[in-house]
Amino acid sequence: MAKETGKKLVASNRKARHDYLIEDTYEAGLVLMGTEVKALRMGRASLVDGWAGFDRDELWLEGVHIPEYLNGTWTNHTPRRKRKLLLHRRELEKIAHATRESGRTVVPLSLYFKDGRAKVEIAVVTGKKSYDKRHSLRERQDRREADRAIAARRRGEA
Numbered sequence: 001m002a003k004e005t006g007k008k009l010v011a012s013n014r015k016a017r018h019d020y021l022i023e024d025t026y027e028a029g030l031v032l033m034g035t036e037v038k039a040l041r042m043g044r045a046s047l048v049d050g051w052a053g054f055d056r057d058e059l060w061l062e063g064v065h066i067p068e069y070l071n072g073t074w075t076n077h078t079p080r081r082k083r084k085l086l087l088h089r090r091e092l093e094k095i096a097h098a099t100r101e102s103g104r105t106v107v108p109l110s111l112y113f114k115d116g117r118a119k120v121e122i123a124v125v126t127g128k129k130s131y132d133k134r135h136s137l138r139e140r141q142d143r144r145e146a147d148r149a150i151a152a153r154r155r156g157e158a
Helices: 014-019 034-041 089-100 130-157
Strands: 007-012 020-030 051-055 058-062 083-086 104-114 117-127
Touching: 014 020, 014 104, 014 117, 014 130, 020 089, 020 104, 034 104, 058 089, 089 104, 089 117
Parallel strands: none
Antiparallel strands: 007 104, 020 083, 020 117, 051 058, 051 104, 058 083, 104 117
């Protein structure tokens, strides 16, 4: 069987990019059961309520919903169990140091397969206030209008 290459996105947490100010991002491996991998390969997962926290110097992913595998038997996994994240020791220390400051947490941004292995992109984030959210929406809208005006101007000249 040919080895998988490339990146296949399973789930992304678009709400996290809206609700939080992203400071640092990391790519982490996941410790999964066989039925979890099969469910992910079917493209089924939800990162909306996910977060990561430390337990005895290990980072654990919690609140991520990977539904049960339909063809699984009694060995099926529970959908919202804690899953261990695999990171280098230095990365774990940096994340631990960053989250000790108040207002910072770790959330998953995307879940994907990279060269056949399940990976999750996590980020150290700070929560945005409602006025920050409005400000970022306004900036995006202004940028879109400017791009439209530039495109219209180019079409008029050509």
